[in-house]
Amino acid sequence: MKNKQIAEIFDQIADILEFKGELVFKINAYRRAGRAISELAEDIEDLWREGRLGEISGVGKGLQEKIGEFLTTGQIAELQELAQHVPSGLFELLSVQNFGPKTAALAFKELGVETLTDLQRVLQDGSLAKLPGMGAKKVENIRKGLEFRLSAEERLSIGLVVPIVDEVVAYLKKVGPKIGRLSPAGSVRRGRETVHDIDLLAETDHGADVIKAFTDMPEVTQILGAGDTKGSVILNDRVQIDIRAVPAESFGAALQYFTGSKDHNVHLREIAKKLGYKINEYGIFANDKKIGGDQEEAIYEKLGMSWIPPELREDRGEIEAAQQGHIPQLLQQEDILADLHVHSVYSDGQLTVAEMADAVRARGYRYMAFCDHSRYANYANGMDEKRLLKQIQEIKALNSKMKDFVILTGCEVDILPDGTLDFGDEMLAQLDFVIASIHSGFKTNPTERAIRAMQNPYVDVIGHPTGRLISRREGYDIDVNAIIQEAAKTGTALEINSYWDRLDLSDVNAKLAIDAGVKISINTDAHHPEHLPMMRYGVATARRGWATKGDIINTLTVDELKKWQKRNRIRT
């Protein structure tokens, strides 16, 4: 897919136009189109071939031509042209906080600053400070921004951020003066797989006191700003947290406003304007008279639509759906009855079968499946048939002693480089549940191998189908559409692996699969009880993919699962 590349080019064009001081509306048009394209579920090349580029919101005639140009020639002439008279490292430079397009243009014109290294130099030798409008504080803020930019990762995985959010929320509830409702907002609330920073919203009549408690937190290593209603800090030199303090009568409006996404909000405010309303973080207003703001639901209601779950707020059609009352009842954590991919000491898990089963049961699930690695995965202490048979016996013995909880026998069987499975059908037939995964030979026909695995009637699920690791690698060179088509054809489920660094399928791919009628299995792939709570990230990812309860096999009871499998296994 070239979606990301094209989105990035539009964003770069916007950066350059901004640097040049062009009309802000033109700049925004490029940014908006870029975001819409990067959020697109479908392959933009397909849309282009089918003449459907105009369906992308914010993409008009001019940008359609540019997309066509890129897909035909591999470049966009306008970008090459524009890039000639701007700093070579412009996009990096603009990623430095407090160093915006105006300052960048000034530093380029007067001092020849083209790269981050140049910026570092002019900060050190004092030449930046001598430019007009550059006071000591401004220069210091740019220096801090550069420092943070050089040390921090671009985006943080949700699994690293959510525990921090939970801690900060707990801390503020304890020490924060007179805080009522306190909620994450922004991309954390939307359940995105990675986030740039953390947004919090506090209900209070004592904003300044709350902001002070916030900036006084022990983990704060830098205060970026602190007013009566807004504070911004960096925690442990790593992650930025912003907080907004609002009175009760504005909390709902502020929650809506700060949850975003930007495109979702812009779209909403356009609708509001047409209806004669104004929305801001303090409420929804008709002729300067406030008609709502305490509850988030009221904002949507006044705009003539149903409430939209935060995970859907990306302006990918959810607003139109809400206007028509077509927002589906999304999957909820409580719908999940089982974790179907858990490891034990039989392969690379850290606890015994009994210990791990206790931990899973303690989370309130009704049943589970152990899917330890097969022998080919010897780096993970993969089981041979003998050990797997022993595990089956152990699980049977445990089941006979347990009430109200069932352990399914299973295996995460390796898809071998030649496309066959690590165990034969005789072995697989003895298992309740089978996940097939690729763990090696990522570059050796992964698509064909996964397709062949799905054609095996005993394979229920393809584990972590695209093989990506969010912080480390792109994933296999796999044709996701082909995988989805075969999954639909064979009745095989695809996994959303909830491990924070995987979230594979991604939300976008999950939506494609669900739209094609493919069932999804959401699992933690837990090797330790600490991993079990990560189910929430998998659920959030599924919700972002518009998943309902009916799309997810983990919501089935054991009997229903068996029925689903039987249908599944009858196929040829």
Add this chain to the structure above:
DNA sequence: GCCGTTTTCGGCCCGACTGTTTTCAGTCG
């Protein structure tokens, strides 16, 4: 550059904080 149940031209979402200003521009979200 996009877009239309007030518009095919003339709009385009809205506000907080900071610093360097002597009334506001720049940056950010």
